[in-house]
Amino acid sequence: MFEHSIPVPRLYRFAAKIAANISNDEGSLKNLVYQAKHPNTKAIYALVAETFKRNKELEFLLKRSKLLENEPRFNPWLARVLITELLWRKKKLAGESKPVKTILAYQQILNAHVVDLHNKNYPEVDKDNTGDTAPLLPPHTKQAAKAMALLLFYSILMFTLPFGSFYATKYILRDSFHIDGFTNTAMSVFAAVLTVNIIICAYAYQAYHETEYDDEGNEIDPNAPAKSNLNLKTD
Structure with missing residues (x-):
């Protein structure tokens, strides 16, 4: 049970809430970030975008580490945001809140599974997307x-x-x-x-007649039926 005597930094809380709303088709990334009215919209945008980009890897790490099973009251999207920040963005977490300490306690386990992910073949994860490099422009x-x-x-x-x-x-x-x-x-x-x-x-x-692309760079077929997934909408 989490007793939030020390609050989670606003950046992480806002990012987790926005990610959850996007997953529930409650808005696009751009709109939700600006509606949140956080002073650092650029950082929130980048963190949420990276979280969705690492979705398959995060699912793999959460499953292997059993973090959510061991911590059933942990907000799943907050966990994803914190792991993304720790492993692929700033490589560290700010604050002394309980969720932050929990993720830091799992840091060695998560790092071990990331190494395992690089060294072994897991077809459910795109290994070309496990590095720290990202396209210059989405x-x-x-x-x-x-x-x-x-x-x-x-x-x-x-x-x-x-x-x-x-x-x-x-x-x-x-x-x-x-x-x-x-x-x-x-x-x-x-x-x-x-x-x-x-x-x-x-x-x-x-x-x-301009071709449109989704956020993963795939061409959008205007005649294709809509799919319910975690595509990151920005418009």
């Missing part, structure tokens, strides 16, 4: 960056091509067809407006 961030780059590209086209088409049309009509005055100006303006609309249509078409 897939959803890459997708957002790509969208911003696309918007910037079409913004440049919107600024330059209409001017080019206007003056090119004006020059061709005047020098090649000897059309000048109002007719020349009107046709040049029409060419510029047509160019703007072509750019808008091209952008809309490409944005509509």
